[in-house]
Amino acid sequence: MSCGIFHGDILVVDSSCHPAAEKTAVISTVSGAFRCVKLIPDSADGNKFLYADEYDVYHPVVQLFGIVTGVVRCL
Amino acid sequence: MIMHVDANSFYASCERIFRPDLNKSPIAVLSNNDGITISLDSICCSLGFRRGDVYFRKKPAYSAKNVAVFSSNYTLYADISMRLNLLYNEYAPETEQYSIDESFLFYPDWKNISFTGLAEELRTEALRQIHIPVSVGIAPTKTLAKMCNKLAKKYGGVCNWHELDGESVLSQYPASDVWGIGPSKADVLSRLGVHTAYDLANFPLEKAKKYLSITGFRTVQELNGIPSQNSPRSEIRQNISVSKSFARGVTAIEELETALAEYTQLAVTRMRSEGSACTLVSIYLMTARAYGGINKDKEYFNSALARLPCATSYLPSILQAAVGLMHSVYRKGYSYRKIMVSLIGLEKDMEVQHELFKENQQCKQEKYRSVMGACDFINEKYGRGTIHPCMRDQTDDKKADGTQSAWIMQRSFLSPSYTTRFSGLPEVF
Numbered sequence: 001m002s003c004g005i006f007h008g009d010i011l012v013v014d015s016s017c018h019p020a021a022e023k024t025a026v027i028s029t030v031s032g033a034f035r036c037v038k039l040i041p042d043s044a045d046g047n048k049f050l051y052a053d054e055y056d057v058y059h060p061v062v063q064l065f066g067i068v069t070g071v072v073r074c075l
Numbered sequence: 076m077i078m079h080v081d082a083n084s085f086y087a088s089c090e091r092i093f094r095p096d097l098n099k100s101p102i103a104v105l106s107n108n109d110g111i112t113i114s115l116d117s118i119c120c121s122l123g124f125r126r127g128d129v130y131f132r133k134k135p136a137y138s139a140k141n142v143a144v145f146s147s148n149y150t151l152y153a154d155i156s157m158r159l160n161l162l163y164n165e166y167a168p169e170t171e172q173y174s175i176d177e178s179f180l181f182y183p184d185w186k187n188i189s190f191t192g193l194a195e196e197l198r199t200e201a202l203r204q205i206h207i208p209v210s211v212g213i214a215p216t217k218t219l220a221k222m223c224n225k226l227a228k229k230y231g232g233v234c235n236w237h238e239l240d241g242e243s244v245l246s247q248y249p250a251s252d253v254w255g256i257g258p259s260k261a262d263v264l265s266r267l268g269v270h271t272a273y274d275l276a277n278f279p280l281e282k283a284k285k286y287l288s289i290t291g292f293r294t295v296q297e298l299n300g301i302p303s304q305n306s307p308r309s310e311i312r313q314n315i316s317v318s319k320s321f322a323r324g325v326t327a328i329e330e331l332e333t334a335l336a337e338y339t340q341l342a343v344t345r346m347r348s349e350g351s352a353c354t355l356v357s358i359y360l361m362t363a364r365a366y367g368g369i370n371k372d373k374e375y376f377n378s379a380l381a382r383l384p385c386a387t388s389y390l391p392s393i394l395q396a397a398v399g400l401m402h403s404v405y406r407k408g409y410s411y412r413k414i415m416v417s418l419i420g421l422e423k424d425m426e427v428q429h430e431l432f433k434e435n436q437q438c439k440q441e442k443y444r445s446v447m448g449a450c451d452f453i454n455e456k457y458g459r460g461t462i463h464p465c466m467r468d469q470t471d472d473k474k475a476d477g478t479q480s481a482w483i484m485q486r487s488f489l490s491p492s493y494t495t496r497f498s499g500l501p502e503v504f
Contacts, residue, residue, distance in 0.1 A: 011503060016204045026503050032096025034503040063095065065206070 005036060005071055012070030019049055019061075024068040027051065027061050034065060076190055077302075078180040079212040079220035080163060080197065082156075083228065085176035086114035089155045090145045092206045093493045093501045101142045105130050108322050108485045109146055146486035152176075154494045158205050166197050179217060194233045208232075217304045218297035221254040222272070245273035245298070255294040260287055272298060312349060316417040317342040322485035324363070324410030331360070331411060332398060334482040336464040338416045339397050343390045344459075346418050347451060352386040352427050354420035356393055358400045363412045377404040386420070386427040389443040390450070393418070394464055414482075 003024050005011065013026050021041045029035050037051035039061065049061040082088060086104040091097050101119035103112050112128040122140050124133065130144075137144055156175045163170045167180035182190070194211035201209045212223030214236035226244070227234035251261035253272050263286050269275050276298035284292040293303040317338040325331055335358070346353060361376035379400040383392065397416055427440065450462045491499030 010497075010500065015206070028095030028098070032094075032098065034095065034501055036503045063098075065095075 003038065005068070006073070008074070010072035011036065011068050012072065013066035014069045015066035017067035017069065019064055019067065021049075025049075025051075025061070026065040026068060028063045028065055029059075030062060036068065037061070076182045076185060076213060076215060077217055077220045078167065078182070078190070078194060078197075079214075079217065079224045080159075080178050080180060080201075081210050081212075081224050081228075082159065082176040082201075083208045083210055084114055084116045085156075085207070086145075086147060086152055087116040087119070088207050089152050090143075090148070090490055091116070092155070093490075094143075097143050101140065102145065103137065103142050104145045104147055105488065106147060108320055109487055110320075113147065144488050146489040148486075148490050148492065150492050150495055151490065155205065155207065159201060159207060159209070162201060162204060163197075166193065179220065191233055191235045191238065194235070198232050210234075213237075215300045216297040216302045218254045218294055219300065222248060222252075225252070242273065245276055246271050248272040250275045253294060253298070255290055256287075260291060263287065312351070312421055314417055314419045314421060315342050315346050315351075315353075316415055317345075318359070318413060318415030319484060320413045321411070321482040323481040324412055325481045326408075326410055328402070328405055330480055330482055331401060331405065331414060333480065334414055335397055335401055335416060336394060337460075338414065339394045340390060340460075340463060342416055342418050343388060343393055343447075344451060344454070346421065347388045347424070347447060349421075350424050351421040352388040352424040353393065353418035354383055354386045354422065355418075356381050356383065356396045356400065357417040357419055358397055358404070359413075359415040359417070360401065360404050360411055361413045362409050373409065375406060375409045377406075379404050380419075385430050386422050386424075387440070387443070388424050389440075389447060390464065392443075 005024070011026065017023075019025060019039055021039060023039050024036065025039050026034055026036055035051075039049040040051060040058070042048040042050050042060065049064075050058045051061055052058055084102075087102040090102055090104060099118070101122055101124075102116045103119050103124065104114040105111065106113045109130055111130060112124065112126055112133070115124055115126060119142055122142070124136070124142070130137075136142075152175055156172075159176075160170065160172055160178060163178050163180055167182060169181040169183070171179045171181070173179055182188075190213045194213055198209055198211060201207055209232075210224050210227040211233045212220045212225070212227050213234065214220040214223050219236050222244075223234040223236050223239075226239075248271060250256055250264050250269050250271055251258070253275060256264065256275070264270075264275065264278075267278075267282075267286065269278055275295060278295055280292060280295060283295045287294070296303040319338065321334070325334070357378060357380040359376070359378040362374055363370075365371045365374035381396045381400055383396060387393065401414075424444070454461050491501075493499050493501055
């Protein structure tokens, strides 16, 4: 991801935070895995969010796990 | 007003939090040593499985219906329970944790507020923040709140007593399902012609006291909207017992000593957290039961009790007494399956009566309290068993040859400690 998160980092995820545009979030995908994404507001419905996959295809966020508020990195 | 909040299929819901792939799959959680099913989610129930099913008998059916099976992971459940209770504290001026998945929220003298709206918000936040579905019952007494919670599970998650036709609800609610009415009291009530909660609410109080004791009397009062149940926090526990079945039979006394040390430490930690000290120690040792007379000669059970010189919460003194008791009841040649340690005659640690003819008792007790306080602090911070009696010579409870000790609980389907161990953190892609 381009927001300072690298492979192997430990994410601090706060489930009590409300989602907002441009926030980095952990979501659970339909395939049943956790995924770290940047939230994009859905123009059709202001309360819903989308995320772009690696091919820049947009998908709706079905289940939000929490908002990433910090990163722990081993040096 | 009182809210009773109960997490739905708590253990199964906890296992699902970090497994989004199981969102639509049935989940079953097994008891200690993977014996029986203790928690099922609604999908699993709809497939015909029930709580109490013996796992090894249901194993083929679970596999056939793709049920995700888990061993009980109490570390995870306790952590999620703690998070839920922190959330409840934000919603009520006073709360009382009744069990790992149930809490009472108290709203004394709260007026001009929609309790149903508040409960709906609490449900939404519990699901959003902790990912656990909860049901809420709202009523003026604990017993009615518990009853409403049971109804809430059927009617969308929230049930407010004041929005119900009380008489009609009580008439349809079996007396045996009322909180505080166990099987024996239900039998007595049935013989007296009391079959529904409505009958019980109209049961004469003097008869309730006579046939159901003071607890039954309180239940009748509560059903009539008069708060009568005491807070358990105000009651001092009389004894603390810790007992677990072993995964396999244990014959060696050294292994039994290790198990005894673990359970005694657990019991003493619990006792100390309540600020108590014990005067008596009891242990109970048993082999597997010989049902139907088969292997009767291999069956053995015995118990022993010792009085301590004075009430104490100092682990080495209690453990020394417990080990002595075990040596007195241990018989060679048997395969033991369970050991239980009980701390009896609890009293307030700060009010202990010292021995008259022994000098420096108070000073010694102060020293012991400081030592045990430091041990408790370290174990709480760095994990249970970080400081442990030297009888438990292996911290990972493995024998010298690397094999797992027989007394250690069998948990073949244990999920990672997602929230309490770095190695158990879920992976994000």
